[in-house]
Structure formats: C-alpha cells, structure tokens
Amino acid sequence: MVATYETKNDYKVVGNTPIRHDGLDKVTGRAVYGGDVKAPGLIWGEVLRSPHAHARIKKIDTSTAEAMDGVFAVLTHSDFPTVDEREVSTGEDVVNLKRDQSNIMANKKVHYKGHVVAAVAAVDRNTAQQAANVIKVEYEVLSPISNVDDAMADDAPIILEGLVGDHLGEEVENTNVATIFRHEFGDVDNAFANSDIVIERTVSMSMIHQGYIEPHNATAIWAEDGNVTVWSSTQGSFGVRAQTAGMIGVPESKVRVNYVEIGGGFGGKTKVYLAPVAALLSRKSGGRPVKLIMDRSSIFEATGPAPGGKIRMKIGATKDGKITAADTDIMLESGGYPGSAVGAAGLCVFACYNLPASKITGYDVLVNKPKSAAYRAPGSPQASFAIETVIDEICEKGGFDKIQFRLENAAKEGTRRGDGVQFIRVGLEECLESAKESDHWKSPIGDAPEGKARGRGVASAYWMNGGGKSTCDLMLQDDGTVMMNEGSADIGGTRTSIAMQAAEVLGIPIEDFHPSIPDTDSIGFTGVTGGSRTTYATGLAAYNAAHKLVDELKGRLADLWETETANIKFNEGTFTANGDSIGIQELAGKLDPTGGSATATASVNLAEAGNAYGVHICDLEVDLATGKTDVIRYTAIQDVGKAVHPQYAEGQIQGGVVQGLGWALNEEYFITDDGAMANRSFLDYRMPTSLDMPMIDTIMVEVPNPLHPYGVRGVGEVPISPPLSAAAQAIKEATGKSYYELPVKPGRILEALNND
Amino acid sequence: MTTNSPSKVHITTTINGQQHELLVPGYMSLLDTLRELIGLTGTKEGCLDGNCGACTVSVDGRIVDSCLVLGAEVDGKEVDTVEGMASPDGLHPLQQAFLEEAALQCGICTPGFLVAAKGLLDNEPSPSEDRIRHWLAGNLCRCTGYDKIVRAVQKASS
Numbered sequence: 001m002v003a004t005y006e007t008k009n010d011y012k013v014v015g016n017t018p019i020r021h022d023g024l025d026k027v028t029g030r031a032v033y034g035g036d037v038k039a040p041g042l043i044w045g046e047v048l049r050s051p052h053a054h055a056r057i058k059k060i061d062t063s064t065a066e067a068m069d070g071v072f073a074v075l076t077h078s079d080f081p082t083v084d085e086r087e088v089s090t091g092e093d094v095v096n097l098k099r100d101q102s103n104i105m106a107n108k109k110v111h112y113k114g115h116v117v118a119a120v121a122a123v124d125r126n127t128a129q130q131a132a133n134v135i136k137v138e139y140e141v142l143s144p145i146s147n148v149d150d151a152m153a154d155d156a157p158i159i160l161e162g163l164v165g166d167h168l169g170e171e172v173e174n175t176n177v178a179t180i181f182r183h184e185f186g187d188v189d190n191a192f193a194n195s196d197i198v199i200e201r202t203v204s205m206s207m208i209h210q211g212y213i214e215p216h217n218a219t220a221i222w223a224e225d226g227n228v229t230v231w232s233s234t235q236g237s238f239g240v241r242a243q244t245a246g247m248i249g250v251p252e253s254k255v256r257v258n259y260v261e262i263g264g265g266f267g268g269k270t271k272v273y274l275a276p277v278a279a280l281l282s283r284k285s286g287g288r289p290v291k292l293i294m295d296r297s298s299i300f301e302a303t304g305p306a307p308g309g310k311i312r313m314k315i316g317a318t319k320d321g322k323i324t325a326a327d328t329d330i331m332l333e334s335g336g337y338p339g340s341a342v343g344a345a346g347l348c349v350f351a352c353y354n355l356p357a358s359k360i361t362g363y364d365v366l367v368n369k370p371k372s373a374a375y376r377a378p379g380s381p382q383a384s385f386a387i388e389t390v391i392d393e394i395c396e397k398g399g400f401d402k403i404q405f406r407l408e409n410a411a412k413e414g415t416r417r418g419d420g421v422q423f424i425r426v427g428l429e430e431c432l433e434s435a436k437e438s439d440h441w442k443s444p445i446g447d448a449p450e451g452k453a454r455g456r457g458v459a460s461a462y463w464m465n466g467g468g469k470s471t472c473d474l475m476l477q478d479d480g481t482v483m484m485n486e487g488s489a490d491i492g493g494t495r496t497s498i499a500m501q502a503a504e505v506l507g508i509p510i511e512d513f514h515p516s517i518p519d520t521d522s523i524g525f526t527g528v529t530g531g532s533r534t535t536y537a538t539g540l541a542a543y544n545a546a547h548k549l550v551d552e553l554k555g556r557l558a559d560l561w562e563t564e565t566a567n568i569k570f571n572e573g574t575f576t577a578n579g580d581s582i583g584i585q586e587l588a589g590k591l592d593p594t595g596g597s598a599t600a601t602a603s604v605n606l607a608e609a610g611n612a613y614g615v616h617i618c619d620l621e622v623d624l625a626t627g628k629t630d631v632i633r634y635t636a637i638q639d640v641g642k643a644v645h646p647q648y649a650e651g652q653i654q655g656g657v658v659q660g661l662g663w664a665l666n667e668e669y670f671i672t673d674d675g676a677m678a679n680r681s682f683l684d685y686r687m688p689t690s691l692d693m694p695m696i697d698t699i700m701v702e703v704p705n706p707l708h709p710y711g712v713r714g715v716g717e718v719p720i721s722p723p724l725s726a727a728a729q730a731i732k733e734a735t736g737k738s739y740y741e742l743p744v745k746p747g748r749i750l751e752a753l754n755n756d
Numbered sequence: 757m758t759t760n761s762p763s764k765v766h767i768t769t770t771i772n773g774q775q776h777e778l779l780v781p782g783y784m785s786l787l788d789t790l791r792e793l794i795g796l797t798g799t800k801e802g803c804l805d806g807n808c809g810a811c812t813v814s815v816d817g818r819i820v821d822s823c824l825v826l827g828a829e830v831d832g833k834e835v836d837t838v839e840g841m842a843s844p845d846g847l848h849p850l851q852q853a854f855l856e857e858a859a860l861q862c863g864i865c866t867p868g869f870l871v872a873a874k875g876l877l878d879n880e881p882s883p884s885e886d887r888i889r890h891w892l893a894g895n896l897c898r899c900t901g902y903d904k905i906v907r908a909v910q911k912a913s914s
Binding site for chain 1: 783784788802808858862863864867890897899903
C-alpha cells in the first residue's frame with residue numbers, strides 16, 4: 001500500500017538554508033575520504049590491466065612479481081572462489097555476481113582495454129606498481145567491437161561466451177544482444193497513417209564518463225577470524241557489502257563496510273571494482289590492511305561509463321499540433337558485460353507526452369568497452385536527446401510554438417507512461433507554464449557579434465526517481481540535542497536535508513542535530529544514494545523516526561505527569577496536558593528517572609517515488625569560423641516537489657545542467673580502431689571548466705509529491721537530461737544545420753557548415 | 757624487508773608555517789609527501805597528471821598541482837595547504853563563503869579550489885567574474901557547475 005499525505009504549508013525548518021553539518025570538515029581538509037584511510041601496517045595494492053580491447057588470456061606468469069622484494073601477494077582470477085550466476089541488488093540496479101567477478105578480474109577473456117587481469121600487494125604504492133608491471137600475460141588478440149551496428153552484425157565475434165540473450169521472450173544463443181524488450185499500446189501504424197506530419201530520425205551518441213574527481217579506492221582487512229572490514233568510496237555501503245561478500249564467497253554478516261566521505265559518484269560509485277581485490281590481497285598477505293587507489297586513465301578505461309548507442313525515433317502529429325503516435329528503437333551499449341541503462345531509457349523516452357499510441361523497443365548490446373554503469377538519470381539523457389530532437393523538428397514543420405506544443409501534449413496525472421504505469425500528480429505542465437512566463441523565454445536573444453551566430457533551444461525531460469529502503473535512528477540526548485544516525489552516503493548535504501525533516505517534526509533547531517553515517521553493522525539497511533531517493537526516502541525514515549520519538553516521549557511524560565499518554569498533545573516542540581506544558585529540549589534533561597535518553601528508529605521501503613520533470617532553455621553562441629560554442633544564458637525549470645534545502649536543491653540542478661552541457665558539447669569516448677579510448681585523461685576528455693560556463697539560472701516549481709508528507713520529490717538526476725537537446729537545438733538555430741550525433745563539437749559544426 | 761624505492765633525499769621545508777625535516781624518496785610527489793609522510797590528507801588526489809587541480813597547494817605563494825612537483829623540490833620553500841587556511845580566530849573568509857554559498861557538494865575538489873582562490877585574492881582582492889572563472893579553470897568540479905563556487909569567491913573578495 002502506498003501512503004499519501006496532505007502537504008503542510010507552514011514550515012519552521014524545511015525550506016531554510018542552514019549550513020551542512022559536515023561542511024566545516026570539508027572546507028578545512030579534515031574530512032576523511034576513502035583515499036585518506038590509514039590503518040596500522042597498511043600495505044598497497046595495484047592491478048595489471050589488459051592492453052587489448054578483446055583477447056583471450058593464454059597464460060599469466062606471476063613468478064617475477066612474486067619474487068620481488070616487498071611483494072606480499074599476487075592475485076589472479078583463479079584466487080577467487082567460484083560463484084553462481086546469482087544476482088544481488090546494489091540498491092539502484094542488479095549485479096550478476098559471476099559476471100561482475102569476471103569484470104573486476106578477468107577470467108580467461110578480456111572484454112575491454114583496461115580489464116584487470118592480475119593484482120599485487122606490496123610494501124608501498126611504488127613497489128606495488130613495479131611488481132604489477134612485471135607480471136607477464138600472453139594474449140590471443142581478437143578483433144574488438146566498438147559500436148552497436150558491428151555488435152549486432154550476423155558475423156560479429158561473440159564477446160560474452162555462453163550468453164543466452166532474451167529477445168522478446170525468446171532465448172537466443174551466440175549473440176551480443178543480451179536483451180530485447182518492448183512496451184506497446186495503441187495502433188501505432190494506423191496512427192502514423194492518419195498523421196499530417198511524420199518525422200523519423202536516427203540519433204547517436206558516444207559513451208561518456210561520470211567524471212567524479214575522486215578516484216575509486218578501497219582498503220580492506222580480511223582477519224584471521226574470517227571477518228572482513230572495508231573502507232571504500234561508495235554511494236552505498238550496503239551495496240559494497242553485498243557485492244564484496246558475494247564475490248569473495250563469504251556471508252554478508254562477515255563483511256563490515258565503514259562509511260568514508262565520497263568524492264562524487266553520479267551513479268558510477270554503485271558498482272564495486274576494488275574492494276573484493278583488496279580483501280583477497282589482504283587474506284593472502286596475512287591479514288594486513290591493503291589499500292588500492294585507481295589511476296585516472298583506468299577510471300576512464302574500466303569504470304563508469306554511461307552507454308553510447310543509437311536511437312531511431314519516429315513521431316507523428318496532426319496539423320493542429322497533437323501528437324498521434326511515437327515509435328522508437330533504443331540500442332544502448334552495455335559495454336563488456338550485459339546491463340546498460342536501456343530499460344530506464346524505455347521508461348523515460350516518451351514520459352513527457354500524452355500519447356494515443358506508443359511503441360518502445362529496447363536493445364541491450366555488448367561492445368568491447370568498459371561495462372557501463374549508472375550515470376545520473378541513467379538512460380534518460382540519451383532518450384531525451386532523441387525525442388526532443390524530433391519534437392523540435394515537428395514544431396518547426398508544423399509552425400508550432402515549442403513550449404505551447406509541449407503543453408498541449410503534456411503528460412499529467414492519469415497519463416500512461418510508455419510501459420503502462422499511470423502517473424500520480426506530476427508537475428510537467430507547471431514547469432512548461434513557468435518556462436513560458438520566464439524572463440528568459442520572453443527576452444530576445446540579442447544580436448551576435450561579427451562572425452558569430454546565436455540560437456535558442458528548449459527541451460524537456462523526465463526521470464521517475466527512486467524510493468527503496470532507508471533507516472534512520474534518533475536519540476534525544478539529555479542536553480536537548482539529537483544524535484541522528486542514517487544510512488545514506490552524503491554526496492551533497494543530505495545529512496542536513498534528512499535531519500531538517502526530523503527537526504521539522506520535533507521543533508528542535510537544526511543546529512542541535514548531530515547527524516552521523518555509521519558502518520553497516522551499526523545502522524539498518526539503507527540503499528544507495530542514487531535514483532534521487534535520499535532526501536525523499538531517508539528523509540521519510542527520519543520523519544517517521546521523529547514521530548516515533550514523540551510517541552516515546554509522550555509515554556515518558558505520562559509517567560512524570562502521572563497522566564494518560566492520550567491526554568498529552570505535542571505541537572511545534574511543546575508537550576501539553578491538563579494545563580501543564582514543557583518544551584521537548586527541556587524535557588530531554590528530565591528523562592533520567594524514566595529510563596534515560598529516549599530513542600526511536602524507523603525503516604522505510606518505498607515502492608514508489610514522485611516523478612521529476614525539467615524544462616530547460618539554452619541560449620548559445622557559435623563562432624562560425626572555428627565552431628566553438630559558448631553558452632551565454634541558461635535557465636533550468638524543474639518541479640522539485642518541495643525544496644527541503646533550496647540552496648542545495650538548486651546546486652543539484654546547476655550541477656546536472658553543466659554535466660548535461662558537457663555531454664552535449666564536448667565529452668565523448670574517442671575510440672581508436674583497435675578499441676582503445678584515445679582521450680583517457682582530464683586533459684583530453686574535456687569536461688566543462690569554470691571558464692566554459694555561465695551562471696546557471698534555476699526556477700524551482702513546487703508541485704507537492706503526494707507520497708511524501710512535505711511533498712518532496714527527488715531533485716538530483718533529471719537536470720542532466722534536457723541540456724543535450726536544448727544545446728543541440730540552440731546550435732541548430734544558430735547555424736541552420738541539424739545535429740543528430742553527440743557531442744555537437746566544433747568539428748561537427750564546421751563539417752555541417754562546410755557542407756553547403 | 758627492503759623496498760624497491762630509490763635512495764631518499766634530505767629536505768627542510770616549511771609547511772603551513774611549521775618547519776619539517778624529511779627524508780623523501782626521490783620519486784615521491786609533493787602530494788604524496790604531504791599525504792603519506794606528513795599526514796596532511798586535506799590535499800586530494802584526483803588525476804595525478806596535473807589536469808584536475810584537486811591537489812592544488814601554494815609553494816612560495818605560487819599555486820601548483822602538487823602531483824606534478826617532487827617532494828624533494830620544496831627544500832627550503834614554504835608550502836601552504838588547505839589545513840593552514842583557518843586560524844585560531846576562525847575560518848578564512850573563503851572557507852566561510854564556501855559554506856554559506858553552498859559552493860561544495862561532495863567536497864573532494866574543495867581544498868584545491870580554496871587554495872587556488874586564496875592565491876587569486878591574495879594578489880587581486882576584487883577580481884571580476886571573468887577573472888575568477890579564468891583563474892579557477894585549472895580546478896575541475898563535477899558537482900556544482902561552478903555557479904556557487906564563483907559566487908563564493910565573489911563574496912569573499914573585498
């Protein structure tokens with residue numbers, strides 16, 4: 001059953017902008033991130049990676065490395081226990097343990113360049129690197145597959161031997177397509193036949209990387225009693241516990257994952273790469289703590305990326321501006337093992353529109369590139385680029401206003417998403433109305449200087465947001481402050497946005513909260529910080545725990561006041577009964593005779609979440625001689641439900657926009673003929689810098705989510721999606737050329753301009 | 757047990773106003789010297805090739821990527837890191853502005869941004885937005901989109 005709420009209107013804490021509790025540690029350098037972990041007797045690990053994108057491992061000779069001074073242990077796949085094809089949840093997606101074990105340490109075959117083939121532990125990092133480099137591996141090099149067309153060709157080499165694909169319910173062997181699925185309703189063919197306008201395009205995009213600044217890291221101790229202790233930068237400690245335990249073959253209860261601060265994840269730190277390697281190296285090194293930090297080129301070559309691929313998109317409309325039908329084939333690159341974001345792309349692709357007929361076919365396609373991982377609204381940006389590109393053309397062909405057309409066809413409460421799910425209250429129409437009324441939309445773009453041209457693009461996007469499992473513990477201490485434990489990794493101030501929701505219930509100032517994120521032995525199960533779920537789900541756990549704490553305190557107070565619990569009322573931090581009244585913080589000091597500090601704990605498992613919509617407007621200037629683009633004005637409009645901490649919510653939107661603009665304009669995996677990523681450094685993989693970007697304006701629309709007492713929706717993910725098309729359409733308007741391939745980099749713009 | 761490390765270099769250096777006498781392996785970066793030998797882990801490792809700025813420190817008043825400087829090179833020099841910015845009287849105005857303006861999300865790039873921004877404001881107390889953006893272009897932030905970082909530096913400037 002799904003609980004719904006009447007939303008409050010008057011808030012004391014929610015909606016304010018207190019300084020986050022962990023802020024001081026993070027501006028002084030005191031905060032302990034995964035790479036900062038120290039342990040007595042610490043030694044270092046390093047891995048050896050495949051120089052080939054696709055090859056069979058014929059022989060691994062570790063003898064030279066083993067004989068080196070300072071080397072404690074050498075590891076290959078044969079040191080891992082055999083595990084079944086069991087699946088475990090990371091909290092956001094599902095991991096196949098056997099395949100992931102082969103992904104973090106290759107078994108017989110390498111599926112991408114940078115695939116780990118061996119690891120060492122040594123007295124220091126330098127020695128470990130030298131030892132890894134003297135491991136000799138003989139390969140039989142196979143031809144690499146770098147795109148979905150080659151992967152789906154009849155004579156394509158098979159990447160994952162033994163894979164049985166699920167093609168619309170049929171089991172298919174000898175294939176690189178792990179899954180083909182379809183969502184369909186209405187008569188699409190008939191609807192297209194009765195349309196005044198039908199446009200069909202195929203768009204494509206390269207893989208791109210999450211680009212978190214902190215490298216993956218892990219430190220582990222596998223002690224003599226069989227207990228394993230892990231420190232690792234992650235979006236979810238319980239996901240690390242499940243994946244590590246599963247891959248090294250011990251029960252989850254034997255693994256304790258300590259919380260460390262995380263230096264960015266964006267979905268890419270839900271998968272585990274190093275912790276099982278560190279644990280096995282520790283065991284082979286006599287229980288010494290072993291630490292690994294991944295180098296940047298390996299992060300590009302072997303972790304992350306968001307899938308590239310190809311999307312065919314066909315949309316029909318009447319001459320009056322009503323969409324008649326939409327049909328798409330989404331082919332996304334999963335990388336070296338199955339599991340791209342194509343499923344989520346299928347849910348997002350048509351979710352901004354109210355369609356009479358819809359057909360969505362998704363393909364999960366293996367290629368010889370790193371196994372893809374979640375990246376901020378996984379699948380939504382690719383899908384948004386495809387549909388919004390075609391919607392823009394329909395508007396131009398039909399002479400429709402680009403925002404009014406979206407309003408006329410907007411998804412609303414009751415609209416069915418492409419997979420059949422019916423929307424609860426959503427805020428797309430409010431976002432579009434807000435965009436229409438915005439200063440940005442009403443202001444002319446202005447004249448471009450000599451040699452340049454300007455254009456404006458608009459695009460919308462959807463992300464469903466996540467619910468899931470979260471836990472929060474509260475303890476009212478006798479000085480009136482609250483100790484709060486919660487299980488969500490804090491990547492952007494969520495300790496505070498969670499505590500604010502308990503503070504709102506309790507009427508205790510947010511400054512009197514002490515939030516902590518404990519290890520996996522010390523807090524109830526909590527899923528990853530991902531799916532834009534943390535402020536919503538863990539916040540709801542805090543809200544529930546606060547109400548339980550109030551109930552507990554009423555019971556204590558009933559003893560002190562010698563009355564019935566039912567007689568005691570609680571409002572805005574004050575308990576009253578029979579003319580008596582006491583503030584909650586004052587009561588805290590009087591609890592000793594009633595049993596000491598009062599505690600409460602709450603866990604939630606939320607099946608649903610409030611959907612998120614964003615509508616973005618992008619003004620952009622193109623240098624017609626060089627193809628260089630500059631974003632000159634940007635406005636992101638988003639339904640946030642309720643912004644618990646408006647400053648941090650806005651920061652999520654701004655950050656998402658800039659990642660989306662990087663995706664639109666610059667970022668790509670540039671793959672050579674032999675399957676290598678040519679641009680595997682921050683110099684050549686060109687993420688936006690401060691100089692590339694303007695200020696990012698936001699308009700936060702608040703259409704309360706009925707599933708949350710304060711109306712909270714997830715905020716973090718959807719803002720990455722609209723920039724892809726908004727920027728591309730702006731460049732189209734500036735140059736008079738259409739762009740169907742991302743990124744729309746200067747070379748592509750010049751090519752289009754020179755093709756006159 | 758011996759290591760495969762080359763011989764070590766004897767240096768004397770001043771870090772955040774405090775003198776240190778160290779034996780530094782010849783290959784060791786200033787970044788690892790700070791983190792591994794001194795224990796100052798506020799300076800962060802991001803890329804080890806000078807392209808992200810997370811390891812930014814000041815050497816004799818000039819900001820550098822400490823991953824591209826050898827520990828042995830700071831002999832006789834003054835090194836300032838994020839740990840030296842606050843004083844017993846309180847936070848540096850930049851640190852306070854970063855908190856108030858929400859200029860950090862994950863916080864991994866924050867020490868580098870703070871040290872880099874201090875390097876700017878120490879010499880140019882009132883830089884323009886464009887100047888701030890130009891100065892900080894060597895520091896990557898993947899979370900904020902830079903808007904709030906630029907505003908924080910503006911707030912801390914006089």
